[in-house]
Amino acid sequence: MLEQMVTRSPIGIAIVDTDLRCVWSNPALEQFGSGPAQRRLGLRFAEIQPGLDAEAIEAQMRHVLETGERVVGYEHVGRVRSAPHRETAHTMSFTRIDDDRGHPMGVYYTVVDITERHRARQRLALLDRAGEYIGRSLDIRRTAQELADVAVPALADYITVDLLESVLRGAEPTTRVTLLRAGQQSVNEGVPEAVVEVGEVAAYRPGSPPLRCLAEGVPLREERLDPLAAEWATDIPGGRQATFLELGLHSVLVVPIRARGATLGVATFFRRRRQEPFDEDDLNLAEDLVSRAAVCVDNAWRYTREREAALVLQRSLLPHRLSEQDAVEVTACYRPADELTGLGGDWYDLIPLSGARVALVVGEVPGHGIRAAAAMGRLRTAVRTLAALDLPPEEVLGHLDDLVARTAREEGVGPEPEDTDSARGSGCVYVVYDPVDGQCTMAAAGHPAPAVIMPDGTVAFVDLPQGPSLGVGGPPFESVELALAEGSTLALHTDGLLARGKEGAADTGRNRLREALERSASSLDLRCRAVVDALAPARPHDDVALLMARTRLLGPDQVADWDVPVDPARVAEARKTASRQLTEWGLEEFAFTTELVVSELVTNAIRHAVGPVRLRLIRERSLICEVFDSGDTAPHLRHPRTTDEGGRGLLLVSQFARRWGTRFVPEGKIIWAEQSLADPPD
Template identity: 70%
Template sequence: MGTSEQSDTGRQGFDVADAAPMLLDAHGVVTGWSDEGGRLLGYEAADVVGREAATLLLPADAARVPELAERCRTSGGWSGILGARHRDGHPVSVMVRVVEAQRSPGPTRWIVLVSGMDGAPGWDMSRSVLEQMASRSPLGIAIVDTDLRYVWSNAALEQFGGGPARERVGRRLADIQPGLDAERLEAKMRQVLETGESIVGYEHVGRVRSAPHRECAHAMSFMRLSDDNGHPLGVYYTAMDITERYLVRRRLALLDRAGEHIGRSLDVVQTAQELADVAVPGLADFVVVDLLESVLEGTEPAAGAPGGPDTVLLRRAGHRSVRDGVPETVIGIGDTARYPAGSPPVRVLCSGESWHEERMDPRAKDWAAAGQGRVAPSFAELGVHSMMIVPIRSRGITMGVTSFFRRDRPDPFGTDDLALAEEFVSRAAICVDNARRYTRERDAALVLQRSLLPSHLPEQDAVDVTACYRPADALTGLGGDWFDVIPLSGARVALVVGDVPGHGIDGAAAMGRLRTAVQTLADLDLPPEEVLAHLDDLVSRGAREEGARSAVQAVGASCQYVVYDPVSGRCAVASAAHPAPALVAPDGAVSFPEIPVGPALGTGGLPFEATEFPLAEGSVLALHTDGLLAVGRREPGREPDLEEGRERLREALERADPSLENRCVAVVDALVPARPYDDVALLMARTRRLGAGQVASWDVESDPAVVADARKMVTRQLAEWGLDELAFTTELVVSELVTNAIRYASGPIRLRLIVERALICEVSDAGASAPHLRHPRTTDEGGRGLFLVSQFSERWGARYTLEGKIIWAEQSLAERPDHAGGTDLPVEPAGP
């Protein structure tokens, strides 16, 4: 039966039944021809016999005939593909096999088998060739029947375990590889049997009998074998060991995961925990990370190992286990791990070189002692059989060690595992060092912040006060906004808010300069507008002369200075380019008083003005920076609408809790997002009034004879207040102040006593001359008045009014139950 009569599912290989035979003599001349050759090339026997076979080939292949003839003589034959020319002239690709027909006696003759390439998938597919392909293939090859039992396998499959091929016949995969996930692989085979669709490149990871202590990866392909009628006979599959490729890919994936997950924050402990999380379970069964305590504190590690001569102390910063919790260690996060001198972790810490124990002695004790009555388990109790310790090292500094353990996984750590551990520990070390240095810088910034902003508001009876501060720079917590509460003479208080352009260290430094200057000017008891004028001069002079960044940055700053007097109930306000405060009346109504706004500090322009207005007791002043009005609905490229912000502030104040502290926090939370565009400071003060019984005043005539009467009036008043123990010193102070006013001043003289947290004595007159404290010599007969006042008073000074001046002196009172300490601020901590 010729090839034209074969079915599609029949034989399509190179075989005698399919080939056209030719006979050649020793010189390559055709001596025999067949009908199959005529059908293939179109020649009759008479046309070919007697011609050289080379004349039937294309010129390029005809030129190869001498070479091919020599190969046939030396090797006894040849097989390959040649180009022939059909009788009608078109080229025909043919598969050719040349074999010896006769060697002796006489000249050698050759049999040539020729087959067309059309419809043929290959050449020379004899059984012997196929057997060579299967048996000598480096790929593991096997055939299973429809019951998934082995019927044939090659020698290469033996490398995966399961014995020689003859022992596989009739057995299932689970019988020869009990440790393998046979169910999953047989499910793939059944899928191929049912659908007929091949599965190529399926990757399987498991442990084979030839390597029970390590994980292996194989690339497998499954194809169905069918008979001539298309009925399934079984499954033909191949297996190739790709373990090295799989391990490289897994290591790269671990490194990618390390790069993605380690160092997502600037927190040392969190970074250490991220290092442990990345290594489990991809590399180890459990991991512990121990750091030097100085690293956790953000300081530079000192030379040498911390601790005594026998024990080195580290702090547990991170740990992770494949089991729930970390049952392998009794040392928790933040606990101290004590390692004996000379133990592997200490050697790694001191040398900066990794330590690797492929097979550990299970009788060895864990080196870390828990302390506090707890005993560290032995490695036998933990089941540890392999361990690595890698130093956490950056910039030549060893900051701690990371220990990797294997317990559940049978294969030990190898050199590739150590290299992988060193790679991502080195990456983590950079992040730990960055976090350590950030901790140091942030701690320094927080110290600066605490020194620049009040953490405790001073004691005073003029107002109940609270404040809230939220910086735009959440990392450092530093900004250019500030607030202050400054007690003044006469039971008055100054409320200050200010805003320096910019954020961070430069803004904070500029703010610190201005806040210090305002406190100094406040001690001079100047009116609000004069305080701002002097502050403006200071900023301008600093920008011109010093050229420091903080001085230059202060140019354009805004400030609001408010003085409230609890005796008169009046409030004086001056503003330098600062928004007006909100005023909440005792009935809850919110308004914004009209305040004359002067130029920004350091920019020059019109002089500053102050306005004064009365406040009912229980009114709330809400002083704030413009950041409180410019948040919430701000869009990129759009200037904030301060009127809209003011309306939103009104609504927030009306809705807020009556409690002053809760109201302050609620207003900031309502108006300020988690990441504000600008620093925000809000200072809220509820006004008080001193009762009529806390103030006594008298008009004094300008006559030295009335000084004795003034002393008597003061003595009676102190007796009414129960302050008899202060009578002697107060009489002395009053006598000196009144005498000086009568002697050196002009106009009406008034004496006033105020009792609150101190006993305040004030003498006012119409004179403008400033009093000067003198230090008289022993021979001087006068000049000791103000010196005595300064000695018997806690504070004394002078302030000027529109009518003249006031000389005042304060005497400290013992702590009274109705006056508690200062107000702790709910200032939000800096940082994320």
């Protein structure tokens, strides 16, 4: 009965003597490819199964012989004689056999094939590793490379991950199929199998398996590749042509990368070193692996698309470039706190004004992200609109305050607008600089005062009265006026530059800013970036904006002004005086138009205004004509009928000048007209 049990047992059983040579085995052991039992007799384990780790197995046998302790469930992986190209796994148990006096006679061991269980564990381990390793960032290319890194060498010897070009850009998939190599990996260092590099176009022949999988969304398995096929590729820019035989590739899996019903690309798995071809279990594993990666690629794609949309919004709200003018040399630096979207509520602007003047603006909206960016965009648009009216800084902030408060009331925004896109509680500093006399006027609404870097390098902060934040109510805004020497630098900044992390002392922040501004730099742009790098961490807790403007003065040869007697007969003399000045400047081609503008503006001032009249010409990037009078009534453009005798003066000015307008000053008003020097009149 015992003989029948061991002989007919489906479990492989063998006995070795104290020299570890086989003395008996049952027929079931033959299923492991070791041949008939007679051929095993007298052989050591290494001679019976050279593809297995014989030393480790015999070490277990010796341990059992020496100690008498049983070893149960010892697992080993290797290649048996009957399947040299396929890795198998077995579990073995060892028991010592003693004679009737207790002396060891040998070892009795059993063998059970657990290859399927071992492969199942490997698949689960690979999927667990994929879940942990793939998708650690929202970068599409990095995610694709992580898929390649995980699959090699656990599943394949070489893998390529190709994604649609539109997906890599974060755009919607299009009918145009252009695949880019997003990731690849190989068991061989340097990926010698690669025909194209990461980032290059992966061009496949029409009807090739990758394009079929991409179009149909169905995976494909080829156990044996055509050795002379050229990896299905064609017209590879800068790539090399190589057959599968030259690359050593013999089996392939092509799996579409699909998520939420959309195909984003294809992953291609090759075997080179391992001789066994891919089977159905490998294909199922590859599909599971790719499906997990596809979700991460889809998330990264959607994030890229949304972030690109957000950045387009941000770029549309911030100035693409600061306007060119001669009043100041200017540069700016912006660093958002929201590192994912790159959006924030801080903004800066430079607005050209009449009379060669400029307005410098820096502001801050509470909060971060797209809501703050939307509120910032509305606020910046309002500032530019108010600046076009040539209002003093305190009046600009006053109108802006009313606008923010009214908008908040209409939208029903409470005192804490954190979850809305309201601009209530925003801060802003508005500065107007005149390059003719170097005068600078500024006002602030809940915003840090600018710093001034003197020509000698010393730094001082403007003693600027602080008005309330926009939209919260409070006393009226006040402005200060100061004269700036040529070569002085204004540094307008948000409060994110004053405190790093949670440090809050204003004096400490100012001292740090002063030290950073005092450090020399070869250019204004480098100094601006150096200040932000020194004071703001790579991931600031608050948005940071810094606008630096180095002042210039227009030379005496660029400005000319004259007193004009309040007498209609003196208009002709004003025209001649302006014409002579244009001749001195070499602008004779503008004489006719300028005489017409001077004639109309001076005539209107003498006819309708009171007090002294002054005429001023400014030659900058444009030719500016200004007429000052002490009146407080603004002229209006009329459209006279053909029978009217008058009312055509400002209409003619508007036709010949690029732009014109009126600005009020404490002593009266200035009517101005501007002609482009880049476009001489016909």
